[in-house]
Amino acid sequence: MTQTEGPSTGPARNEIDGSGTGRARCVLAPNPSPMTLDGTNTWLVAEPGAATAIVVDPGPLDEGHLQRVRAVAEGADQRIGMIVLTHRHSDHSAGAARLADITSAPVRAVDPAHRLGSEGLAAGDVIVEGGCELRVVVTPGHSSDSVCLLLPADRAVLTGDTVLGRGTTVIGEDGSLRDYLDSLRRLRALADETGLETLLPGHGPLLADPAGTLDFYLAHREERLAEVRAAVAAGDRTPAQIVARVYADVDRVLWPFAEFSVRAQLDYLRALGEVPAESAADGGGS
Numbered sequence: 001m002t003q004t005e006g007p008s009t010g011p012a013r014n015e016i017d018g019s020g021t022g023r024a025r026c027v028l029a030p031n032p033s034p035m036t037l038d039g040t041n042t043w044l045v046a047e048p049g050a051a052t053a054i055v056v057d058p059g060p061l062d063e064g065h066l067q068r069v070r071a072v073a074e075g076a077d078q079r080i081g082m083i084v085l086t087h088r089h090s091d092h093s094a095g096a097a098r099l100a101d102i103t104s105a106p107v108r109a110v111d112p113a114h115r116l117g118s119e120g121l122a123a124g125d126v127i128v129e130g131g132c133e134l135r136v137v138v139t140p141g142h143s144s145d146s147v148c149l150l151l152p153a154d155r156a157v158l159t160g161d162t163v164l165g166r167g168t169t170v171i172g173e174d175g176s177l178r179d180y181l182d183s184l185r186r187l188r189a190l191a192d193e194t195g196l197e198t199l200l201p202g203h204g205p206l207l208a209d210p211a212g213t214l215d216f217y218l219a220h221r222e223e224r225l226a227e228v229r230a231a232v233a234a235g236d237r238t239p240a241q242i243v244a245r246v247y248a249d250v251d252r253v254l255w256p257f258a259e260f261s262v263r264a265q266l267d268y269l270r271a272l273g274e275v276p277a278e279s280a281a282d283g284g285g286s
Contacts, residue, residue, distance in 0.1 A: 022048065024200055053129070056084045096116070246262070
């Protein structure tokens, strides 16, 4: 799950599909929705001229999409040598086992339930396939198992659902706002340390201003926290009441998903002692 706000329109699908950097190419999955934007971005990552490629986030269990991912790799004279998941959510991971079946590639993931092979993912891991290097940056928050992948040669980061190409990210039922804020700060520091030039998100178009995007994400979260504090001070207690006030400008179709983020915000503020425990009533806890 991804978007809770932001414009509903964006680049045409054909502007996202095939986009990328010198070593990363997007193969857009055919699963558009209010929550997945234009669809899931499956990324093929490889050194130019290499014989093997890495697939990041195979996407949904859609046979046509998975066969197309393999065909795009084969069109570049590459075989898929490894599959990596940024997190467990099904719009990113459901196709992994099938893609592994048709390519014989292992699947690396933080969550052992989603691995095929002996290797997982941990902070600081360096993944190398066909000479192409990805560095694992652990970024929990959207989910407890979220990671981003630094592609140093292109000064790019594949962000999964931690940062989107459009709108902002839901804090899932298995996520944490405290963790998410820490992850955004980690990525913001990385942007300065490595001179990042591009963010390659799990949904939506690539982003050419990593530092500016991350500054916006951090400021936006602080603004939402202030609005939740104000809603609680005005007497709102349940996530549904707070969503109706704070997310009034957001499409109502997304309100049930926005409640996930509000619950995470309430948990965060309760941990700081800033809102009473009853603010998590009526399903407000996580």
